[in-house]
Amino acid sequence: MSEAEIYDVIVVGSGTAGASTALRAAELGLSVLIIEKAHKYGGTSATSGGVMWLPNHQLTPSDDSREKTMEYLNHLLRSEVQRDRLDVYVDQAPKMAHFLKSVGVPLMPAAWPDYFADAPSARGDRSVICDTFDGRKLGDHFLHMREQYTRFKVFNRYAMDVVEFFSISTRAPGWIKTFLKMAWRYWSDLGTRMLGKRDRRFTQGGALMGHVYSKVFDRGVEVRLETRLDELIVRGEEVTGVKVSHFGRPYEIIARHGVVLCAGGFEWNQELRDRYWPVPGQTRNSSTPEDANRGEALIAGLNAGAATEHTEAGWWIPTMHMPMPKASNFEEIHQAAFDVGRPHSVCVNRNGDRFVDEACSYDEFGEAMVADHQKTGANNPCWLVFDAQFRAKFTAGGFMPNLISPDWMIPKDYWDHYIFKADSVEALAHKVHLPVDKLKTVVANMNQYALSGDDPEFGRGSNDYDRMFGDANVSPNPCLGAINKAPYYAVPINLGDLGTKGGLKANADGCVVNSEDQPIGNLYAAGNNAGSPFGNLYPGAGGTIGPAMTFGYVAANHIAQRAGKLAKAAEDSEAASGSATAPASITA
Template identity: 30%
Template sequence: MTSTEMSSTEMSSTSSFDHTYDVVVVGTGAAGFATALAATDEGLSVLMVESTAKWGGNTAMSGGGMWMPNNPLMRRDGVGDSRQEALAYLEATVGEEGRSTSRERKEAFVDGIDDFVETVEKYGVELVRAPDYADYYPELPGGKIGRGLEVKPFDLKRIGDWWKCCQAPAGLPVKTDDVWLLGRSWVTVSGATRGAQLVGRALSGVVRGKKLAGIGAGFASAMLDVVVQRNGAELWLESPLEDLVIEDDRVVGVRLTRGGRPVTVRATRGVMLAAGGFDHNKEMRRKHHGIDGSPSGAPGNLGAPIEIAARAGAALELMDDAWWGASIAPVGDGESPAFIVSERSFPYSIIVDSRGDRFANESESYVDLGHHMLEHDKDGTYWMISDRRHARRYLRTYAMDPRKNKEMVEAGIMVKADSIDELARKLKIDPARLGSTVERFNGFARSGVDGDFGRGNSAYDRYYGDPTVRPNPCLGPLEKGPFTAFKVVIGDLGTKGGVVTDTEGRALREDGSVIEGLYSAGNNSASVMGRTYPGPGSTIGPAVVFGMRAGRDMAKAQVAVPSAG
């Protein structure tokens, strides 16, 4: 029997392993890179493994923001925040949703922010604030504006051929605050100015011989540059995790498949599971969510590491939840849905159900809207309806390609009509009912107060609104045809259920005991954010903090001594 054919409890000597490292990190997103950075910063050897042919995971595809209250950049800028306010806000928004959201873990998140920021800056990663981006519930106790951090646009040429196999769809020098301003670049001076700045930023990079990328692509690339190219961690692609190796109730390594062959790797200090959630696993989605799901994340998020951890005794939480949001329906099975954020807040638009009724504040936080869609009718059809001003005034990311628009029309995802009555008939909605909904909404738009759902009341809502529309930047009447409807589905940015961990990212059993040698972070773990989304970057912020805490803890951990063979 070869070493890879043995069960995990039968692995009993160093001769059973093909390779040995101090730390093995499964996954190449934010949590994985943060773990590897902390470990290499402590002088440990690290192997990172990725199941697919592309590294970066959801992080590389994301907006790349990190929600980090009371961070060093805020203090340098003289922006008021404190540990107490951050924790008060977390209690007001997250509350208690199980062990993953304990007071101790909230404190560990807030207290770990400085270490992450100072460590990446030590290695030359430049962070900047998104000063105008509000917390998602800024009116609650402890709420603020400007807690988000991101990486300054990074030169992709620094990582060479690694960029060719990055999960990021593109590399553009975009920053978080560009997005909301560019969306209204045709109607506001600030938007037009930001558009010119973006073009200038791109041209400046070209003149200097650089290929600059921001948001998720820039963040993931900057982390790879430090962790792999400078600190010497190894990264294996197309090396999926098959199982954990356990000796004397301690995780001491992993079994992988690499190049079509089994490989067993010892981890003397610990194994980090940071391989994302199970967003693309329809069987798991049906079991835990009751729907197939319409994910916008990396296709390699199939949930195997979560199931492997559970087999090893790890407790799981929040498996029924995700980082929900509304998305424009995909054209075909092979297409990804278009997650919509700013477009929902622009005036002259509403979202209705299959009966033609509004059911929520269209401008609210995407996770809240997703929850409301699930609660209202998780199997139903939804439509985002707008008049011609929505199309002419604002940048709509899902409707920029004429060829794609034609495909959406042919698939019935995009429907146009000259009147609301005609549109209702095409959508198979009672014209009188949809007409009544639109008439009622138009009255709210003219008064500036959404009497049904409070759209535009929050500073978060207004962040993506149009300040030239008064009295409410999120409300504009639907009265100028042609009118357009886009089919909306319940989408997500990833699942948020997984392994229950302690303050240092160590995996816990149901009885609360630690599974020695096993760690988890990011969407592979149950989120400290519980069932909500406190602010921009509430996925990546905790991912990097708990990844770094785990790497530090591994450096202090006792070295796993091989059992006698």
């Protein structure tokens, strides 16, 4: 038997949690290996919007503060949380942001309202994004990063940043010029076209991962692909390494100071969904990479004696199915996060009843689906109903606006299976088996609300978050437009997810704990395979990635302290504390 490899730190999973852990640990002088079971690195994060919720980040002058952040969160928390862990997140998130900036990751606040815009101390500047990244700067690693989904590309080719996405999806003034510029940039890049179809311009989650991984690779960290975690090696009271397999070949890797589990949640494991979630739904409704996050890290942690928390909760998002281009026997998932709240539309359950402010955050939309299904049994899926005005301007999941993808271009076998169409509301109700009178009443009510600008049922369009994703050309309420122009359409909307909010229970240092809240030696967790510091709450855009990167950073600091490498961390902390933009010192 060959001698086992040895590293200071082994990171399981290559998403933002793993990348943050590896970058910080390597910066502190620790040897690091990232193992990734997929054939591409970047995890779910590389396919995401790439937004981090980092309150009081102070990347630009701001009057945000720790106190305002806690006022906002305390008003909203809906489940028991570990208060010390939440405190550490609020204190360390700004430090993590300044660390990234100090090593050259270009961060900038986004004009994105907190998801509960009416709550005390809600703001519009706590979400942070990265500028676009030239993927070719990754060299040989360029083609091995996980690629964005179709939904973040036009015609499955042209990568869109956040501004371009909203310009095109809402047909804002100048959107045609925006699209033509994207197309020219793509086709004029002859060198990359010789390599393949992939756009060298990494945006959103790809941009964040590109910038961070360029720093990870600069520090000599290896990302070992097609390497699956099979088991944690436990000796006495602590974890000493991992048992892995590579195309079926098993071997062991030893960790001197820590194994950090950053391998995503369990949303692609139907057995675990059925065990933990109140409305399990199907794995195929998830919008994370297919069959990727199957809970291997959670299972390995449980087998090592770990406790869990918040496993009943998911990061919800409405989704819908469509056949894959040029492969009609296979389906792909499309998010409908913002589509469900556009004007000229309404969402109803299978009883024909509205159940939510459709323009709310996608996680709240999912929470409403769960609650309604528990009450009525008539949700998941629900129905998005819209008219020709909506169809002309907006996306409906994977269906592009009529101007880009007119009805005649939609394959005939999609009709009455993935999208439904009729000349009247009554005929549409018959097609999708909704109560005719109820649907007619709902549509008539929405038309009245569009005239007055007021939704007395659910307050759609009554706050900054709702209005951000409406149509500025529609008044008096940009989220309410009459549903009165034939033909009429409907698409089924599923309870999808961005992963799990719950998993292994970790303490304020990122250490995985057992049922008695005692740390399991050398074992850490960050990201969606750990419980969220917010419990069952999604406070703002980037509420997944912000804590994932922060607790990866926290775990790396704690490992470095235990390994006697804390001098660099303390030096960074002291430098930051001398700045008006820095929070308190590192928690060890």
